[in-house]
Amino acid sequence: MQLLDGKATAQEIREELRQAVEVRKKNGTKVPHLAAILVGNDGGSLTYVNAKVKACQQIGFESSLIRYDDISEEALLAKVHELNNDDKIDGFIVQLPLPSHIDELKITMAIDPLKDVDGFHPENLGKMVLNLPCFLPATPAGILELLKRNNIETSGKDCVVIGRSNIVGMPLSIMLARNSNPGNCTVTLAHSRTKDLKQKVANADIVIAAIGKPDFVTADMVKEGAVVIDVGTTRVDDASKKNGWALKGDVKFDEVAPKCSFITPVPGGVGPMTIASLMINTLRSMELRGI
Numbered sequence: 001m002q003l004l005d006g007k008a009t010a011q012e013i014r015e016e017l018r019q020a021v022e023v024r025k026k027n028g029t030k031v032p033h034l035a036a037i038l039v040g041n042d043g044g045s046l047t048y049v050n051a052k053v054k055a056c057q058q059i060g061f062e063s064s065l066i067r068y069d070d071i072s073e074e075a076l077l078a079k080v081h082e083l084n085n086d087d088k089i090d091g092f093i094v095q096l097p098l099p100s101h102i103d104e105l106k107i108t109m110a111i112d113p114l115k116d117v118d119g120f121h122p123e124n125l126g127k128m129v130l131n132l133p134c135f136l137p138a139t140p141a142g143i144l145e146l147l148k149r150n151n152i153e154t155s156g157k158d159c160v161v162i163g164r165s166n167i168v169g170m171p172l173s174i175m176l177a178r179n180s181n182p183g184n185c186t187v188t189l190a191h192s193r194t195k196d197l198k199q200k201v202a203n204a205d206i207v208i209a210a211i212g213k214p215d216f217v218t219a220d221m222v223k224e225g226a227v228v229i230d231v232g233t234t235r236v237d238d239a240s241k242k243n244g245w246a247l248k249g250d251v252k253f254d255e256v257a258p259k260c261s262f263i264t265p266v267p268g269g270v271g272p273m274t275i276a277s278l279m280i281n282t283l284r285s286m287e288l289r290g291i
């Protein structure tokens with residue numbers, strides 16, 4: 001079994017991006033600027049946003065964190081329009097989830113597709129389906145990059161993606177099925193209504209779990225030699241940790257790992273790759289706009 005070390009791969013990507021920023025600085029061209037909007041005080045969201053800001057600092061990107069304890073939908077839309085028209089900002093994200101009085105789709109649709117570095121806007125998702133240049137959603141793109149940089153063959157493989165969210169499972173299933181590298185998989189997209197899930201997973205060469213249910217994928221479900229990617233990050237109580245909780249994946253790692261050819265840990269697998277993808281998209285936003 002080989003561990004797919006997302007932390008190390010993400011670090012490699014950050015170093016490449018840092019060098020690209022150095023070149024831009026030497027040439028006197030603009031340094032990428034990522035802005036992040038965070039509404040509310042959810043601990044998990046704050047951790048994710050802070051990690052993104054920290055990544056910007058390490059690479060040499062500029063960053064702005066825009067925080068609101070609360071905000072109306074109208075005022076948030078106005079802020080989105082302001083960032084769309086601000087030439088200093090190359091890309092921005094609105095951290096999800098948003099409070100229930102704000103329509104997430106309305107906010108996502110208001111973001112300029114050329115600054116939509118999360119890749120959630122329907123225009124980017126549509127272009128992704130057609131394999132046209134666009135911003136790819138960060139988590140699926142990070143997973144593909146992890147497979148690519150670890151020379152894991154996907155062409156012709158049977159892949160089961162468990163979970164069909166708009167930000168992970170659904171786009172990932174399409175990206176893996178496209179005629180590209182990585183890609184050319186035969187993909188089954190499973191969800192809560194899928195029948196005979198165990199049987200489907202047991203036949204898969206590549207299993208990707210993105211459901212948010214700790215230890216859901218067990219050893220008896222996984223084929224010998226399978227590649228297993230664990231997207232799940234659920235906070236569970238853990239008295240041994242300073243903050244009282246630990247992140248748990250969807251895969252029962254200790255028993256599944258010995259059967260795998262490759263497996264991602266949680267934490268340190270998909271999470272760091274998601275942030276690396278966001279950084280790649282932010283640099284790309286300048287290229288797409290010819291800056």
Ligand code: NAP
Nearest residue numbers: 139163164165168191192210211212231232233270271274
């Ligand atoms: P989500 O919106 O939470 O949806 C969960 C999906 O899992 C749904 O499609 C649901 O099916 C499916 N599901 C739930 N129970 C199931 C079961 N028993 N069998 C089969 N499918 C089942 O998904 P998400 O936002 O992608 O989040 C999933 C997990 O990934 C969470 O732990 C989240 O924290 C984590 N995540 C991690 C990263 C990262 O960077 N590491 C990024 C994003 C998300 P239905 O559609 O039928 O309800």
